Amino acid sequence: MMSIVDIYGNPLRSERELKQQQTHDDARLAHLQHHYDEHPTSGLTPSRLANIMREAETGSLVSQMELAEDILEKDAHVYCEVDKRRKALLGIEWNITPPRNASAQEKADAELIQQMLEDSTIMDEAILEMADGIFKAFSCLEIKWAQFDGLHVVQGLDFRPQTWFQLNPLQRDELRLRDNSHLGAALQPFGWIKHEHKAKSGYLGRAALVRQVAWPFLFKNLSVRDLGEFLEIYGLPLRLGKYPSGASENEKSTLLRAVMSIGHNAGGIIPRGMELDFHEAAKGGAEPFEAMIAWCERSQSKAIVGGTLTSQADGKSSTNALGQVHNEVRQELRDSDLKQIAATLTRDLVYPLYVLNGRSYRSAHRIPRLEFDVTEPEDIKLLSESLPGLVSLGMQIPQEWAHDKLKIPVAQKGQAVLGVSPSNESKDNLTPLVALSAIHKITPAPDDGPDHADQFSAQLRQQMGDALGSMTDGIRALVEQANSLDELAELLASHAVNVDDASAIMGQAFAAVELAGRIDVEQGR
Structure with missing residues (x-):
């Protein structure tokens, strides 16, 4: 165990470290278990939002991560779009691929890791939790190790909130745990799946998708508040009570109570000689507020899923052809997200399993890779009509290529296969x-x-x-x-x-x- 290093070259000092979880067994990090999030969207103003983003740029990510969680809870449209992008990653088949020109032992080790991950049933949970980093720039899962039949296996993954982390002020792309020190605590080798999801290029503090969504959220929040005030003030006709000259204070109070309650109770009494008039509300409408809200939601949809027609339609430009184009953009985002997640899983999950259990491990330059199968199956009818003509021209087309294109598995030895039986x-x-x-x-x-x-x-x-x-x-x-x-x-x-x-x-x-x-x-x- 003394010679084992992670993919960055950090050594795993002892077998005992694998059995410990850093956030549970380190006394310096005990305070993180009792951290409760604030709600920075309450009373959020443009100046306050700008300060939150500046704090993230200097390495303090807490406020920005609390803001992201708050937006997901308060804005149903943002939550729907983010959740749609996260759930699109589930259900995609994945495989552990051995290195190029693999030996028999390297192929056997890749098959072993494939079986271990399939048996552990943690992959769907890992992909979904890692996808939380799409909106927040990163997502960290702490690994729980166990031994079974002489193998080191992943017993579970614990999601750790983004508010538990900070950036190294000396290296602004390095995530560290907050331990009340200036530099923070380095993540334990072989103990974490650290997924950094870049919505845009730049330092990690500025790569979060929430930074593009926060400004439309702020403007929409203000517009919703103004719309509520407009409806409260001008949505009902003005009720005006008139009392005769010389009315007593008691009579005035009686008339005021009648004016205030008649809009809710639809009835009331007033003394003889007093009048109650209803005046039409001031001219105006809710269209400006609704236009602002619609613009904000369209901007959020464009930032999150790359378009608007996969989430909402305006009845004007929402044609089927344009909707298909927007859906293709969303599929490109899905493939990009899966490639980033596959790279992280290869580095932080497949590599440790290979080092600890593989017999062919020599260096980090030849390791198995986790790959998602994002190719779409070809049209069976079109391909079946085209291939005979190509073969008749002399093209030598491997059967394996056709199976891959159609997503039809190759029959194993002794496995029943479909066939055509001749009839008279x-x-x-x-x-x-x-x-x-x-x-x-x-x-x-x-x-x-x-x-x-x-x-x-x-x-x-x-x-x-x-x-x-x-x-x-x-x-x-x-x-x-x-x-x-x-x-x-x-x-x-x-x-x-x-x-x-x-x-x-x-x-x-x-x-x-x-x-x-x-x-x-x-x-x-």
């Missing part, structure tokens, strides 16, 4: 060319029976009978009609013999015999 009814409906060739393919002649030439000759005589019969019947009628040889010659000269049917049958027969001969040569008969 279907053979009767075949064209003569196919029927002639089918005799050779489906019912090959036994060694002690008639050869294929005799079979083809018999079938040719049978099919040519009708065509030749129609030709001879016409000539026979002319012979019976003629009274002399000269008259017969004239009749034959003017008689047209139709040989099209006979020519077609002979051409098909020659083609079928040629195909049968090629098969005989290929099969050595």
Whole structure:
């Protein structure tokens, strides 16, 4: 164990470190278990939002991470778009691929890691928790190790809130745990899946997607508040009470209570001589506020999922073709997210499993990789119609390539496979060319029976009978009609013999015999 290092070259000092969780067993980090988030969106102003972002740029990520969590809880539209992008990553098949030109032992180690991860059932949880970093720039999962049958296995993964971390002030791309020191505590080797998801280039403090969404959230929040005030003030008609001169304070109070309650109770009483009038509210509408809210939500959708038509439609530009384009953009985002997650899982999960359990490990330059299969299956009908023509042109197409394109697994040895069983009814409906060739393919002649030439000759005589019969019947009628040889010659000269049917049958027969001969040569008969 003394020579084992992580992919960064940090040594794992002892076997005991694998059995300890850094955030549980380090006394300096005990305070993190009792950290409770603030809610910076309460009373959020442009100046306060700018200060939060400046703090993140200097390495203090707490306020920015609390802001991101608050936005997800308060803004249903943002939560829906982020959750849509996260859930799109689930259900994609993944495989552990050995290094290039792998030896037999390297292939066996990759298969072992594949089985360990499939049996542990942690992959869906890991992918979903790591996808939380799409909105917040990073996501950290602490690994719980265990030993089973002499193997080091991952027993579970614990998600740790982003507020537990800070940036190293001396190296602003390095995440560290907050231990009340200036530099923070370095993450324990082999103890973490540290996923840094770059929504844009730059230091980690500025790579979070929340920074693009926070400003539209702020403007939308202000517009919703203004809309609520507008509806409260101008949504109901103005109620105005009039009292006669010389009214007492008690009478004025009675009239005021009636004015305030009549809008809710739809009824009330006032003393005789007093009046209650309803005046139309000031002219205005909610359209400006709704336009601002709609603009903010469109901006958020563009930032998160790359478009608007996969989340909402305006009834004007929401065509099916444009919706398909927006959906393709969302698929490109999914593939990009999966590639970033695959790189992290290869580095922080597959590599430790390979180092601790693999027999072929030599260095970090040749390790198995986790890869997501993001290719879409080809159109089976289109490919099945195209391949025969390409093969007939001489193209040598591997069967493995066709299986990969169609996403059809290769049958294992002894595994039942689909097949086409010949039927007598279907053979009767075949064209003569196919029927002639089918005799050779489906019912090959036994060694002690008639050869294929005799079979083809018999079938040719049978099919040519009708065509030749129609030709001879016409000539026979002319012979019976003629009274002399000269008259017969004239009749034959003017008689047209139709040989099209006979020519077609002979051409098909020659083609079928040629195909049968090629098969005989290929099969050595």
